[in-house]
Amino acid sequence: MIQVENLTKRYGATIGVTNLDFRVEKGEVLGFLGPNGAGKTTTMKMLTCYLSPTSGTAKVCGFDILDQSMEVRKRIGYLPERNPLYGDMTVHGYLDFVARVKGVKPSARRGEIDRAIERCGLEEVPRRTIGKLSKGYQQRVGIAQATLNDPEILILDEPTLGLDPKQIIDIRRLIRNLGGEKTVILSSHILPEVSQVCNRVIIINRGELVAADTPENLRSRLATSSIVRVALRDEGDVLARAERILAKIDGVVAIREKPREHGMGAFMVDCAPARDIREEIARSLVAEGLPLLELHREELSLEEIFLQLVTEEVS
Amino acid sequence: MGQLAAIYRKELQHYFQSMTAYVMIGGFLALSGYFFFSVFRYYNYLSYQAGRQPYIGETLNLIEGVMRPLMGNMSVVLLFVLPLLTMRLFAEEKKQGTFELLLTYPLSDFAAVMGKYLAALTVFAVMIAGTLLYPAMLAIFSNPEPGPVVTSYLGLFLMGTSFIAMGIFFSSLTTSQIVAGAATFGVSLFFLVIGWAAPFAGPTVGKIIAQSSLLDHYDSFSKGVISLPDVTYYVFLTAFFLFMTLRSLESSHGRS
């Protein structure tokens, strides 16, 4: 449905995104994950033809975002980050306007609007002024306008931003339901949200793609390449010696030293995937007579995976 | 076409639902009504004088004595009113972020610009149509020549089309309504008064300056003449600013 090739956007000297490459298949709900300033919004703005890329291209349903933007725009429903709406219009009046602007045929307009209202749970407020609705309802109006004219693809930029927990649950349910019939891309920096709603996740950081996989695969892939926490008593040159020994062990990928506290120093040791080297670590350290206090394998939550990926990228 | 109409409809609805249209049309009619009665009273005074000094009467007629000064005053009032009408059109959408959404709809830039332009033009047309009351009153009590009345309205309308095109262009450049309005006012004022500089400039430059003045081109209309160069001038100015608005939208998204 969507093919992104080498997509790059620079704002003068600032980098928006660099060399993004990914695909989205029909019917997928793709989560776009990354910290603030990662480039999620920038990517979405390019896919919706609002911004033009500095270099690289993307194809949406086979149409180029630069040369065939009209065809692309016909097939995309977009909810921008700040959910801009005309506050002085009524819900129905606004949806009617959007339906007209999107070129819905007059004969189909009524049905389209009613369907959007029903699908997004707006049955109780169609005559209310948008500016006076709660934030959750406004978000639904934003999603409703995106679904008008039945686009094949929905692009939702932080659809649950600034909502209370109950509203978040409602909006997530709404997106999951939409996911059945449409291809959805949503951005977020909340991991549980993405793992609940999406069947694939793309993690970007500082404008670069860091990982792309299903939430389950991401978790298992990174969980098997486990992290072992090694703590030693902090005396003399113990820590320096320990680090040298650890670095020599086969299967150790990276070593990060933790701040020393309570007379104890600790290392986080990243291990190669699918290998358990705890025994070897213990043996090597003890053989050198070092005061080993703790040895513990850390289980990763998605949050930590995310952080790990993102910080690895930085270092 | 339907999409252009959708934009047009939305903007027109906004003008009337937000009371903007009523306030402006009402204000404009009140001001022009005031001008009409003061000009008319002065004309009456002159007519009374003419009774005693016949040479005044030779130059006295309703077109020269009432309609021309009235229309001249109205064009100056338009200078203040029309920027208020156009400043919101794009600036507010840009500020609220709805502009971004609008540009991602399958809507051509042309339809977006023309929809908004025509909505402002419609309010303006209603505004000056209201002032037809004054020549109508003249016609009841006397018989002014219809020709110059018609052409001076045509001229006023054409001048308005250029002001509005200019206004929509400045609105597309900024997120601030105030900046858009002030820029429109400044530039249209400049175009209005630039003719005053003509006599002081050299022969060539002076001619160019006179040719760019909005007021000088209005002169022939108020005398009952429709001259091609003058019509062309307003049409060109309008087309130029609408084209620049399209360019401004295009440069904001960069797609073809």
Ligand SMILES: Nc1ncnc2c1ncn2[C@@H]1O[C@H](COP(=O)(O)OP(=O)(O)OP(=O)(O)O)[C@@H](O)[C@H]1O
């Ligand atoms: N219009 C702009 N002009 C200049 N720089 C910009 C512009 N828009 C975004 N950037 C920069 O591009 C980078 C990516 O921004 P973007 O808004 O895409 O991030 P994001 O992932 O959506 O972040 P957030 O989670 O905060 O919404 C940031 O460094 C940002 O400062």
Ligand SMILES: [Mg+2]
């Ligand atoms: Mg963002």
